[in-house]
Amino acid sequence: MSGDSSQSPPSAGRRGLIAFSWLWVGVPLAYGLYELVRKAAQLFTG
Amino acid sequence: MSPPVAPPGWSRWLVPPAALSVHLSIGQAYAWSVFKPPLESALGLSGTQSALPFQLGIVMLGLSAAFGGTLVERRGPRWAMTVALVCFSSGFLLSALGAATEQYWLIVLGYGFVGGIGLGIGYISPVSTLIKWFPDRPGMATGIAIMGFGGGALIASPWSARMLDSFGTDNAGIALAFLVHGLTYAVFMLLGVLLVRVPHTVRETSGTPAVLTGPQVSARSAVRTPQFWLLWLVLCLNVTAGIGILEKAAPMITDFFADTSAPVSATAAAGFVALLSAANMAGRIGWSTTSDLIGRKNIYRVYLGAGALMYALIRLLGDSSKPLFVLCALVILSFYGGGFATVPAYLKDLFGTYQVGAIHGRLLTAWSTAGVLGPLIVNWVADRQEEAGRHGPSLYGLSLVVMIGLLVVGFVANELIRPVHPRHHLPVPEAPKKEAADERRQQSESA
Numbered sequence: 001m002s003g004d005s006s007q008s009p010p011s012a013g014r015r016g017l018i019a020f021s022w023l024w025v026g027v028p029l030a031y032g033l034y035e036l037v038r039k040a041a042q043l044f045t046g
Numbered sequence: 047m048s049p050p051v052a053p054p055g056w057s058r059w060l061v062p063p064a065a066l067s068v069h070l071s072i073g074q075a076y077a078w079s080v081f082k083p084p085l086e087s088a089l090g091l092s093g094t095q096s097a098l099p100f101q102l103g104i105v106m107l108g109l110s111a112a113f114g115g116t117l118v119e120r121r122g123p124r125w126a127m128t129v130a131l132v133c134f135s136s137g138f139l140l141s142a143l144g145a146a147t148e149q150y151w152l153i154v155l156g157y158g159f160v161g162g163i164g165l166g167i168g169y170i171s172p173v174s175t176l177i178k179w180f181p182d183r184p185g186m187a188t189g190i191a192i193m194g195f196g197g198g199a200l201i202a203s204p205w206s207a208r209m210l211d212s213f214g215t216d217n218a219g220i221a222l223a224f225l226v227h228g229l230t231y232a233v234f235m236l237l238g239v240l241l242v243r244v245p246h247t248v249r250e251t252s253g254t255p256a257v258l259t260g261p262q263v264s265a266r267s268a269v270r271t272p273q274f275w276l277l278w279l280v281l282c283l284n285v286t287a288g289i290g291i292l293e294k295a296a297p298m299i300t301d302f303f304a305d306t307s308a309p310v311s312a313t314a315a316a317g318f319v320a321l322l323s324a325a326n327m328a329g330r331i332g333w334s335t336t337s338d339l340i341g342r343k344n345i346y347r348v349y350l351g352a353g354a355l356m357y358a359l360i361r362l363l364g365d366s367s368k369p370l371f372v373l374c375a376l377v378i379l380s381f382y383g384g385g386f387a388t389v390p391a392y393l394k395d396l397f398g399t400y401q402v403g404a405i406h407g408r409l410l411t412a413w414s415t416a417g418v419l420g421p422l423i424v425n426w427v428a429d430r431q432e433e434a435g436r437h438g439p440s441l442y443g444l445s446l447v448v449m450i451g452l453l454v455v456g457f458v459a460n461e462l463i464r465p466v467h468p469r470h471h472l473p474v475p476e477a478p479k480k481e482a483a484d485e486r487r488q489q490s491e492s493a
Contacts, residue, residue: 021064021237025067025194028234029197029200032197032202039317040321044314
């Protein structure tokens, strides 16, 4: 199976949708990772 | 509701965020402990009572994944994600009502029972679809989603704690926090419901779906094969071994270095636990992706064989070097996460993609079993050692040997896994025919 449902590259609108959907999940995940790194740093500083 | 078939030009890279929106939400379950102390003081509960919603939730996760898997395969990922959204969010809303009215049973019913169904259906909802979109990289695809389940707790833990700080830890504050959780997760998961699409390979390849290449085994037949039960054992033992570290991480590192010149403080031990969570998450995406390159059987050889070696190193040399202890524990936790994330792709290799989501659902009973077995073994052994007057690293000596033994048994079970006997395979034309019929039915329903 190809990377996309058709062989043509995604349109600009679809690229925007891809970026939006990854940001939707990426931003909260980045927040969680940031908090995790802060806590994990205590192993070396605590 | 029917799964919408992807229109031309639909990118498969839209499917992982759809899966992540569900997994990052339901992963909140592992942050339940944030609510425990406020509930105990507001409703006068014991520690055992306040753990009930989480425990019931995990039991319901296993049961709904096991019994709902076939339905999820039949109705598709959009239906499953909708069920997960409704159950998970309404579980929080019921809990809000329970906290506001001081009816604790409503919290147990809401978060544990109703929310737990959302956990199970949500967990398996994107697996089959991801594997069908990424037949070339199934390990990476399911690794991304299952990493999200680990990531969910990382997000929820500080977020929920801050919310309770703002709203207060009395009944009203907890109720408001539950309400905000329910509404926020409903909106967040909606992205998955709206975005998920199944590939339209049946139409593209005129009746011979590319996703159904190779032998296909139905969920009903799969549970009758030794391969399923060997893999069940592998997952169960790998998870149990991971829990061996997770369950006792903070006291373990403290005890190991208590009598040294550089003892570990409580704050540093909390940092160690956080680092283990990072390793768990990284293992899910990293090792699962690696399995696409070196093969599923080989990667489990690493999880189980090298895992046993890491435990042996901790047992023999752990108290002599803090970096070595930390490194070994991190590797073990990365294998623990990797074991979860790689198993859907292993199932796909053995049983095909036809009902891989349903088979995965049934296999998750191994997780539920390990969730009970792991803490039981570790705590029981630790208690006996303490009673025997042991202290420091020797408190954990027997536990570590038990974990090595479990991993060795898992290693042997993995070695015994062979390709499924052809008598379990669906007749060659049947699987594509069924898949095509399912898709035609879904299209006519959505028309």
